[in-house]
Amino acid sequence: SYELTQPPSVSVSPGQTARITCSADTWPSQSAYWYQRKPGQAPILVIYKDTERPSGIPEQFSGSRSGTTVTLTISGVQAEDEADYYCQSADNSGSYVVFGGGTKLTVL
Amino acid sequence: QVQLQESGPGLVKPSETLSLTCTVSGVTISLDHWSWIRQPPGKRLEWIGYVSSSGSIRYNPSLQSRVTISQDTPKNQFSLKLSSVTAADTAVYYCARQQLLWFGELLLDYFDYWGQGTLVTVSS
Numbered sequence: 001s002y003e004l005t006q007p008p009s010v011s012v013s014p015g016q017t018a019r020i021t022c023s024a025d026t027w028p029s030q031s032a033y034w035y036q037r038k039p040g041q042a043p044i045l046v047i048y049k050d051t052e053r054p055s056g057i058p059e060q061f062s063g064s065r066s067g068t069t070v071t072l073t074i075s076g077v078q079a080e081d082e083a084d085y086y087c088q089s090a091d092n093s094g095s096y097v098v099f100g101g102g103t104k105l106t107v108l
Numbered sequence: 109q110v111q112l113q114e115s116g117p118g119l120v121k122p123s124e125t126l127s128l129t130c131t132v133s134g135v136t137i138s139l140d141h142w143s144w145i146r147q148p149p150g151k152r153l154e155w156i157g158y159v160s161s162s163g164s165i166r167y168n169p170s171l172q173s174r175v176t177i178s179q180d181t182p183k184n185q186f187s188l189k190l191s192s193v194t195a196a197d198t199a200v201y202y203c204a205r206q207q208l209l210w211f212g213e214l215l216l217d218y219f220d221y222w223g224q225g226t227l228v229t230v231s232s
Contacts, residue, residue, distance in 0.1 A: 030214070033219075045220050095168075
């Protein structure tokens with residue numbers, strides 16, 4: 001098993017770029033996924049397979065990987081992007097799913 | 109548009125069984141994998157398990173002895189039962205569609221649609 005580590009909070013001003021990291025001591029050869037969760041709303045998948053955007057997700061959301069750290073980048077942050085963001089991964093068994101601790105994005 | 113909605117009691121007594129139902133609209137549950145995930149206050153999201161139309165069921169090993177997930181295809185619903193609950197089972201419970209897709213030798217394993225979540229408190 002492994003643990004995914006995210007910063008508890010990230011703050012940016014409107015129009016700036018937010019970068020949220022997710023790291024592990026050892027990251028197995030598995031993809032990373034990112035979710036956005038606003039209070040009282042269903043979580044939304046914003047990135048899958050490290051870098052892919054689901055249909056309907058704006059281009060301002062992008063994902064990348066470098067070694068054992070994956071990053072969610074939100075360009076041109078707006079007030080409505082304020083939310084909790086979670087990374088997630090799994091192994092190849094279909095029986096092991098792990099989530100990061102979540103990062104609260106605050107738009108100043 | 110795929111939508112999921114959790115329902116069930118918001119308060120359960122210790123040692124009793126927690127029961128939740130997820131009603132799915134916009135797609136038939138006879139396809140795909142359908143999962144439960146929870147988040148205790150101040151803690152991480154935790155995958156509980158899934159049921160699939162093929163009859164396969166997988167549970168988180170840490171909860172396996174107490175969990176049952178089943179589906180009611182005619183009603184397009186799936187359910188969670190968690191027995192012998194304690195205060196540690198107090199959490200927001202989410203239902204979600206889980207995608208398990210082979211991409212070469214890589215298994216893509218993620219959740220593309222979620223419900224809003226329902227808070228279940230375990231207390232006497």
